[in-house]
Amino acid sequence: MWYTNRLANQLAEVEQHFVELYKLSVEEIEELTSDADLQLDVTFQTEVLKQMETVPRITTDMNGHVVYWAGFGSRDNDAFGERYEDSVYIQRVVESWIEEGRVPVRGYAQLQYFGESRLLRQLRFFPIVQAILIGTFIFLGYLGINQARRAEQNRVWVGMAKETAHQLGTPISAIMGWVEHLKVMYAEDAEILEVSNELSHDVDRLSMVANRFSKIGATPELEPVNVYAELEKCREYMAKRAPRKVSFDFPDPASPPIKIAINPLLFDWVIENLLRNALDAMDGTGRITGRVREAENMVLIDITDTGGGIAPKNVRKVFNPGFTTKKRGWGLGLSLVKRIVEEYHRGRINVSYSEIGVGTTFTIALPRV
Template sequence: MDIYKRKSRWKLYLGVAGALIVAISMVYTSYLTGKLAEEERSKVALYVEAQERFNNQLEMEAIQENGCPEPDFTLHLLILQSNNTIPVIAVNEQGRVDFTVNVRDTSQAYLLAELAQMDEEGFQPIQSSNHRIYYKESTLLQQLRYFPFVQLFLIAAFVAFGYLGFSSTRRAEQNRVWVGMAKETAHQLGTPISAIVAWIEHLKLIRDEDEEVQEVVTELRNDVSRLELIADRFSKIGSAPKLDPINVFEELEQCRAYMQRRASRKVAFQFPDPGSPPQTIHINSHLFDWVVENLLRNALDAMDGQGEISAEVYDDNDFVYIDITDTGKGIPDNRFKTVFQPGFTTKKRGWGLGLSLAKRIIEEYHNGKIFVKRSEEGVGTTFTIQLPKL
């Protein structure tokens, strides 16, 4: 299993764990709100009972007629005065509001609208002898009901900010590693390349009459020039390269010629005519060629030595587009973005850095984009390079 499959699985596991935590929190909060709602209904029922007894003049008169002392309503008053959080609306038998408690707006229009809404929601009022008692949830209970969503938002915000912070730090570390590796590679290549150049010149001088040796020397010098180009490419990683106006058709032709000499004869290259009307783009030719060669090399690997590689150039008002298409194995839909991540490879050998470098070169140094335009397994793949017109 490759690193990106493991990464996807860990994301899934963490997502499931997070969803489970939120679900447990919501269920438990719902349980608490249910208990609190029952408690509030009991309090309102007790409030109604206290109100009825306090207002029951017949009971008081009967007690006084029997010569009993005046009843003590201290507890009733305490119960009535203790409700300072639950909004209560008392409706008489004629359907009009007689009194309210803890209601911010006591106008009949507002109260009737509130009662209509509560009836529509299926609220069951508490019945007393002469009134129907409607009540709304206290502010505390409402806050508790919304608490899981607030908690979910805060957790999501914390995770998002943490992820962005760690991702930014990781990208910065990766960039430093990329730049360090690239420049160190260029530095390490420089010394042996200089020594090889000196030996080639020495061999050329001591065997200047031997045509076979001179031919070998020429090929060696070509290969050393290639090594010098590679070292130059690595040295440019991490620093802003100079961009020059280049005819894209001529640049693509150079890449095609170089790669076709190293490809199987069963692979056909269909590239635009270098003599086409010039289409100028601002690029660093060394780095741009590196990107194209990486795409062509991957295409050759995907076709197992036979097939067709084609290139197409087109533009619109703002951008120039370069499509490079092969008839290889193709890429699954869910891998379109993964292929540009460092370490991704489907080959048995290789580091999986080619497309990651290509993305960095196009996006960071040329202000463009590179992406998989389309791909179908067993049919082929098209990569698109998008560069701005300057």
């Protein structure tokens, strides 16, 4: 770009020399032809005038009215055949040149104005075109690299999730078998049966977790579900496992239904993850609030806790893989939550509010059915 700009400046200097030479040629022709009795050769001066065909020039009378122009390509005229719209355009060009301070060449009862040739104008714009092209290539390259990086991340996530589901499958099946064996052997022992039933519930839950992992990377099967009923199911599950000093304030499941297209297994995973994080943030006491709002064709779900809040510098990092403020955390929970909401349900999730010592609100936006 620097080299192109340098060429443009050099070409401008050359054209300025041509203008000076043109001025001298006009003056010499006027001097040599002022005396009709003299028969002098003005071939050189005339040839100089012909070499100026590529430089735009406009001839006006002493009052500023355009009488002739050349060097404008399709807008050139032949003294009598100019079009009205072209003459108006040329008049505006003259006015702009005068405003720019261009000095005309004075002839016999005429003024000659000169502009920049088309080649010079193109050279001046060429660095801008170069910058746009370079910027476009850089942008496309960034998109390509970013897309490749995301694809690699997807393969890692899918592989890790499926391997986890596979590794959990064998011990879960074995535990199920042993639980059923206990039920048969101690069918008359009420206490052992009660313990066996609770074990069955937990094993079923563990099996569901493995099933969730197996669905990562697969095409999600979405179905219309009442958001109130699904939230209540998650609340009941987490309330049984929450400290007694933690209260839950969720919408009435009997409210007029609002349906969203979700995969229940994955959606429950999202809500339970948010509730579990809320419980960890409150240290055994506080309140978790769930709210449902409607906005055009979207359903907004707010999960609010009264925990310690998130530092402003960390708000944008909470969904990054590996980021965690917990001593034993892996930093994968919210990252998976974001992927499930955005990639599988075509929704959005963000931290809509957080204040240190007050609490945090996560907002999920999902398309309404």
